[in-house]
Amino acid sequence: MSRWDPHQSSLRQLQYLVAVAELGGFRRAAQACGVAQPSLSAQVAQLERTLGVQVFERHARGIRITAAGEVVLARARQVLVAATDLDDTARRQGDPLAGTLRIGVIPTVCPYLLPEVAPALHTALPNLTVVWSEDKTQALIRQIEEARIDAAIVAVDARVNSLETMTIGEDAFVLAAAPGHRLVKPAAPASPSALDGVTVFLLEDGHCFRDQALALCGATGAHAAGLSATGLSTLVQMVGTGSGVTLLPQLAVAVENRRGQLAVRRFKRPAPSRTLVLAWRRGSALQRPLAAIGAVLQQAWPLFDRGVPTVRSTTSNAR
Amino acid sequence: MSRWDPHQSSLRQLQYLVAVAELGGFRRAAQACGVAQPSLSAQVAQLERTLGVQVFERHARGIRITAAGEVVLARARQVLVAATDLDDTARRQGDPLAGTLRIGVIPTVCPYLLPEVAPALHTALPNLTVVWSEDKTQALIRQIEEARIDAAIVAVDARVNSLETMTIGEDAFVLAAAPGHRLVKPAAPASPSALDGVTVFLLEDGHCFRDQALALCGATGAHAAGLSATGLSTLVQMVGTGSGVTLLPQLAVAVENRRGQLAVRRFKRPAPSRTLVLAWRRGSALQRPLAAIGAVLQQAWPLFDRGVPTVRSTTSNAR
DNA sequence: TAAAAATACTCCATAGGTATTTTAT
């Protein structure tokens, strides 16, 4: 009974297959994989033969993925993810807190959090190198699930349910407008109902912060402006000159309002907020270093929860 | 940014690695894999080099798995399971209800369920071949998780929580003893309290049915006999001649009591029972055919819930 | 007629084979 049925296909072939699907062609895939096109074509063809499934329809202009191919590709990606976990596991056997991690961050967090936190991370975990990237939630989650990045800093969302998460902190929303605007004039915290009937400028579609702000607007009777901004800086520009109002995450205030062109006003407790988390794929081999990073972020978070975190050391670091 | 870091190791090497761990030596592993020992040794050594982890300590008598090796092996198994799912997915692309499935069955179910159900399965799913095997719950679950078998028929248990399950039916427990025994004399269903203070013969350790019967004994004040049986047939022998009493699953009664040497007595409703399920690995590529098999089993179950299922066709099948 | 993939072929890196030695019990 002890017969071992061997797997005919190789991980290399699976990578080629996924690359062709990802890049939409054998030529591009071959280039990305660093091999000649005929070599890659031959390997993919052989894989299709051994699996007994035609994954691609070859056309003169590009390729099409067959229905059967889609499900095979999904499985092939799973194999490659598992193989990546194996590699990661092996590589971390010496010191789990050494090596390189790729972490993605959403655009409404990245420029505000990283400048402060990256040096702190390096101090706390000197052997760990973090390669940061910036993208929107949906793209980051895809990249996590395909093991293209190791983790991401995102706001909690239905889509992170499939991932393992570690809370970094609560990021309150605040009202922001040109100084003198009636909504930001009172010093006392605003009630959410203050937004009733107000037109609010929002980010463009795809940003989770837009959805969260939109939800708040829906709950309070505010309505979205016709114009959308591509980033928080643009949003600040729009309300800073004109007569509009917007919502900002507290995290961004210190940087975006560094010239003091805005007046900001907090909400009454419990203030509307987003929960920022470090998220990674369930079963990742990198849990240990990621949890360590999460702990540092958690610890550093109080700096951002209040006004200005930019208390720089005045002692020179020149060596 | 589109650099593709290639996986150096091959599925073949991972199979060799796992085989060595499983069989406890390079020689046996090589034999099981159908290659020469030096070939396998070389591949394993190269894998260890590329992973940078020593998985095995080589000793003159057999091998030891290192601590680092254990975690690497777990990941390697995951890769192979994913690869198996890929193969399965591909193979089933034509007709998901065709091909071969390996299904394990626990010993207290196998000989009673299969003779009746296997022909029914063949009729309902003529293109599907099922290779049956018999083992205890713990072993079956291990085999499922390592993709050595595709599914198993077991009784529900904390250990099946990690698996996907489909209920086949409820299998009531009944009292069985030699005719004339005071516990089985009354025709009316027994109350569980009838067991109070009684000595009950049980299966040997490792059988889930032993644990379930033991739990019932604990709840009712019965106590286990000093002697354990290796199978239900032995159990029947023990109580059939002597003056003891035992518990049987209703499923087994028709076969085990075919010569009428026992008197059996049901319990009052709600009778103690076990739930039989078809269980398979979450994410298995074989969900479709397995669910089809589960449906047939479900449908056939009422035959076993009552007395004698052995109503054989009298029309000759000679051709 | 161009862009993309397949075909034809050549080459060599390496998985796998056999024979043998080393090692530890």
Add this chain to the structure above:
DNA sequence: ATAAAATACCTATGGAGTATTTTTA
């Protein structure tokens, strides 16, 4: 002395290369 794995060395499969042809939008 023996069983198990490593070493030495040879073979041959097949993955990768270049040059070219086929296909179709």
